[in-house]
Amino acid sequence: MIEVLIPGFHTTVQDLGRTGYRHLGVSVSGALDRQALMLANRLVANPDNAAGLELTAGTLELKFHRDAWFSLTGANYEIKIGSREIWHGWRSKINAGETLILKGPKSGMRAYLAIDGGIDVPISLSSRSTLTAAELGGHQGRALKVGDRIPLGDKLSLSKPIGAVQRGYSNEVRALAGPEMALFTQDSRKVFWSRQWRLSNDSNRMGARLSGEALNLEQEPNLNSHAVMPGTIQVPPSGQPIVLLADGQTTGGYPKIATVIEADLWKLAQTRPGEKLQFIHVSPNQAEDANYEWQQYFYRLQKAIDSCS
Template identity: 55%
Template sequence: MLEVIQAGIQTTVQDAGRIGVGHLGLPRSGALDSQAMLLANRLLGNDDNAPVLEFALGLSRLRFYRDAWIALTGADFNAQIDGKSAWCGWRTAIKSGQTLTLHGPKAGMRAYLAVDGGIQVPTFMGSASTDLTSGLGGVEGRALKSGDRLALGKEHNLKHPVGAMQRLWDNQIRVLAGPHFDWLANPAQFAKSHWTLLPSSNRMGARLDGEPLSLHTPLEIGSRGVFPGVVQLPPSGKPIVLLNDAQTTGGYPIIATVIEADMWKLAQARPGQTLQFVPVSLDEARAVGERWQQYFYRLGRALGAGAPHA
């Protein structure tokens, strides 16, 4: 078991999210930086979908009540175990009674903590992920608070610390053209512009500021299904990129879709940072995705976990 001594800002339980529930009006939810979550679980030999904790800024403290192995990935939160540094991107041992402190990110926005055996919470619609908008999943559908206690799965027989490659963040967000891209009055402006991430951004969407885009002809569309990564153009002309907790339908024009392999960059972008969209072909998007799949496959082999979990 682990106890939350200090919860930090919007610390939640997340996994890969709820798949196939959009027709029920439920968002996918799940870890915004899915690659960081997968890496943390692979380092510990957990199932790929084992629940983790997602931290977003702020000071957090957790006390462990069993010996455990942990993995911290994503943004480097300057973590310490009883005052001694715990490296980001590594598998690290922690003893019963010790306290893990996360001071906040040196760069980036979100960190992920996996524990050997996984964090145990009830599932809803096949997922442990917290949906803050609907108040479902995780721990009572809310962010963690001081005094919460979380059960842990069975301890793994791990022996040595190991580490893995850390990604280098950049502001280039690769996108595929959306069904309404050609309706833009100046399509080149979308990619040439530098868009600033607004403080109003959250797990529902990345809201951007910059020179407004416009359509060459007014476009009226009915409400349609949307999903994380969709870039919508509201009447303000300033794009919104839908994220994991976004609504499942929308009526704004869809001008682009962020490729899956670059969604982590939005998860790790801070308000005030600038982003630039880079159009790519479908073949290029597939090639990038395949490279990430190959990396995690090789990582699993190197750690003795075998092929990726289904």
């Protein structure tokens, strides 16, 4: 078990999300940076879908009530056990009675804490992920608070620290043209792909709200509400795009100008409010190649971990 001494800002339990319920209006939720959670889990020998903690900002202090191995990936946080500094992106040992202190982020936006055995909160609709808007899953359907006691899975037999090379960050986000791209003026289509967009302070786990030159339609479309998914880029009447994220709604009526490819969604999770990003137009084949690159990364990572164990 771990005990929350200081909860940080909007720290939640997340796994890779819940699938098969979007037709009921239930968002997928789960880690916004799926690759970072998978990396943290692999470093502590958990399954990829084991639940961990998603940190957004501030200071998180956890007292451990059993010996454990942990790893923190994603955004770069200061990591300490008492006064002892710990490396980011490594599997490290903490003993029962010790306190883990995480402060940040120094860079990036969201970090992921995996603990051997995983976070063992109850499963809700096939997932341990927290969907706060519905008070579903995670720890009592909400962000962590002071005094919370979070159960852990069974301790694993791990013997030594290991680390992994962290990915580089680029503000270029690859995207596919959306089904309503042709409804926008030629100038707006050019603006969408050629200009940088600033992440708004109003962004959250539901969507990344962007600000820049307003996008205009050739004429007002008559669109029925339709299915949307994480990565969908909708353009409301303000002309300012919104990239739907893990907690986003399952249907919407705004025109869809583009869709962020799955391999690059993590960049939205790690962009801070005020920072800029630029969309890069890719083909479906290029999107598949990008996913394959991630598969190869985790294949090589697992081989390296196995060779060190």
